[in-house]
Amino acid sequence: MNERISALMDGEVDESDLTQDLARLRSNADLRRSWDTYHLIGDALRGHTAPALASKVAERLAAEPTVLAPQPLRRSPRGKIVQRAFSAAAGVAAVALVAWLALPGPAIDAQQIAARPTGSMLSTPPMTAVTPAAVDVDNYLLAHQSFSPKGAMQGVAPYVRTVSDERGERGR
Amino acid sequence: MTLLRFLLIAGLLLPVPVAFAQSDPAAMQWLQRIYSATQKLSYTGTFVYQHDDQVETSRITRMANASGPVERLEILDGVPREIIRSRDQVVCYLPSIATIKIDKQGGRHPFPLILSDQLKDLAESYVVRKGELERVAGYDCQVIVLEPRDNMRYAQRLCAELASGMLLKAKTLNEKNEMLEAFAFTQLKIGGHIDREKLKPRFMTRSKDWHVEDSEATEMDLAQAGWTVRSQPPGFRKVTEMTRTLNGATGVGHIVFSDGLAAVSVFIEPAVARNAARQPGLSRQGAINVFARQVDNYWVTVVGETPAESVKLIANAVEHRKP
Numbered sequence: 001m002n003e004r005i006s007a008l009m010d011g012e013v014d015e016s017d018l019t020q021d022l023a024r025l026r027s028n029a030d031l032r033r034s035w036d037t038y039h040l041i042g043d044a045l046r047g048h049t050a051p052a053l054a055s056k057v058a059e060r061l062a063a064e065p066t067v068l069a070p071q072p073l074r075r076s077p078r079g080k081i082v083q084r085a086f087s088a089a090a091g092v093a094a095v096a097l098v099a100w101l102a103l104p105g106p107a108i109d110a111q112q113i114a115a116r117p118t119g120s121m122l123s124t125p126p127m128t129a130v131t132p133a134a135v136d137v138d139n140y141l142l143a144h145q146s147f148s149p150k151g152a153m154q155g156v157a158p159y160v161r162t163v164s165d166e167r168g169e170r171g172r
Numbered sequence: 173m174t175l176l177r178f179l180l181i182a183g184l185l186l187p188v189p190v191a192f193a194q195s196d197p198a199a200m201q202w203l204q205r206i207y208s209a210t211q212k213l214s215y216t217g218t219f220v221y222q223h224d225d226q227v228e229t230s231r232i233t234r235m236a237n238a239s240g241p242v243e244r245l246e247i248l249d250g251v252p253r254e255i256i257r258s259r260d261q262v263v264c265y266l267p268s269i270a271t272i273k274i275d276k277q278g279g280r281h282p283f284p285l286i287l288s289d290q291l292k293d294l295a296e297s298y299v300v301r302k303g304e305l306e307r308v309a310g311y312d313c314q315v316i317v318l319e320p321r322d323n324m325r326y327a328q329r330l331c332a333e334l335a336s337g338m339l340l341k342a343k344t345l346n347e348k349n350e351m352l353e354a355f356a357f358t359q360l361k362i363g364g365h366i367d368r369e370k371l372k373p374r375f376m377t378r379s380k381d382w383h384v385e386d387s388e389a390t391e392m393d394l395a396q397a398g399w400t401v402r403s404q405p406p407g408f409r410k411v412t413e414m415t416r417t418l419n420g421a422t423g424v425g426h427i428v429f430s431d432g433l434a435a436v437s438v439f440i441e442p443a444v445a446r447n448a449a450r451q452p453g454l455s456r457q458g459a460i461n462v463f464a465r466q467v468d469n470y471w472v473t474v475v476g477e478t479p480a481e482s483v484k485l486i487a488n489a490v491e492h493r494k495p
Contacts, residue, residue, distance in 0.1 A: 029193055137455070137462060139419055140475045142275060143387060144437040146262060147411060147428040148477060149290055150328065151435075153206050153339050156243035156257045157355055160221045160230050161460060162264070 195300040205337030217360030223353035223458025293432030297407035308340040309357040324405040344459040353458030389416040402489040436476030
């Protein structure tokens with residue numbers, strides 16, 4: 001069935017088979033996971049995701065020893081470097097691919113691969129940047145905290161949230 | 173087939189997996205174990221709280237006894253601060269501003285009384301499954317993953333100690349799988365003798381003449397005062413509503429919604445000179461989003477450990493009809 005998914009992704013499925021294939025995808029969680037993973041791999045290879053991969057490739061390249069041997073004149077040294085860059089990149093990408101495919105993990109593993117490497121580039125700016133000065137968020141958090149079922153799993157620990165805010169205000 | 177049609181179908185398919193997936197009953201049982209462990213255990217340990225680019229260390233001591241548990245949280249980094257929670261109240265000692273804030277629960281503490289309902293709600297909004305085994309603070313723990321079925325809540329990755337079920341690590345992740353905040357024990361002793369002295373606030377004697385702010389929370393039907401929330405995100409339902417003293421104003425409305433895991437609070441307070449400089453809009457700290465808007469002559473502030481979409485949706489559904 002994985003070949004079918006691949007064909008589906010490439011738009012190589014006949015109209016007549018399409019309905020059946022899509023129904024299978026809809027009813028089978030494993031297939032949908034493969035579908036997601038295939039897209040993720042495609043995106044990664046096209047450079048649409050995982051900036052960590054690009055930086056790792058750069059690191060590996062920097063670490064590669066430079067061979068100081070005479071070169072035939074017909075091949076320029078520049079060409080050689082480019083070629084090496086490609087082969088090294090392909091090598092790293094292949095290792096990464098094998099790692100993905102070899103891990104029979106559930107869907108979240110694929111998401112983790114796609115995740116950005118740090119938590120610092122979040123979509124909404126942190127509170128310190130946007131909080132209007134007149135609002136003491138602490139008071140709201142203190143009142144809110146005891147109603148959170150998730151907080152109830154953690155005992156008193158989540159009350160630490162109200163603390164970090166005050167520290168932020170004093171630091172400003 | 174045309175590329176456009178293919179993309180349309182692909183777009184419809186992608187959100188499907190989590191929306192229709194089933195929770196693993198064994199993972200649900202683990203959640204139940206975590207809740208009852210939180211109620212029963214005595215422990216003492218150190219944990220880190222991480223959000224945005226900050227990491228803070230705190231010491232926590234909990235003693236479960238016949239008259240109900242007592243917990244003490246002591247912040248070890250930055251401005252000293254202490255929180256003592258007993259069965260029916262939370263007391264915050266804030267030496268930097270010589271203030272004690274008291275929030276009385278008034279016997280309306282919602283947990284674990286509604287636990288089974290709560291878990292049922294939770295399973296409608298999240299797919300719960302077991303992950304791998306991990307090791308945290310020297311203990312082996314079981315990973316439990318809660319994936320949201322829509323974009324109205326965050327994903328959670330929990331790790332519960334194998335023998336006791338105690339929660340050792342909790343991470344909140346957004347839709348891009350970026351970590352918003354994390355709690356993790358770095359050192360922990362579960363059970364054993366807990367010295368009563370360790371539960372006494374350090375600022376007890378110093379705080380005799382500090383300013384005291386009591387929340388005076390009282391259950392109340394706010395619809396009688398003309399306040400209703402027209403609609404809420406799928407899976408969320410109203411848990412309770414009350415009035416309380418907040419930011420120096422008495423009778424502030426407080427309505428709580430929950431999906432069984434995350435909670436969202438709506439606060440309604442009069443717009444007065446003291447808060448005239450307030451700006452409407454969104455702000456965020458770790459996994460907490462806050463959205464404020466003015467309705468008539470009131471400030472509506474919505475606070476929740478949910479994505480911005482949820483707090484905004486609830487804030488914009490708040491209606492005031494003059495009684």
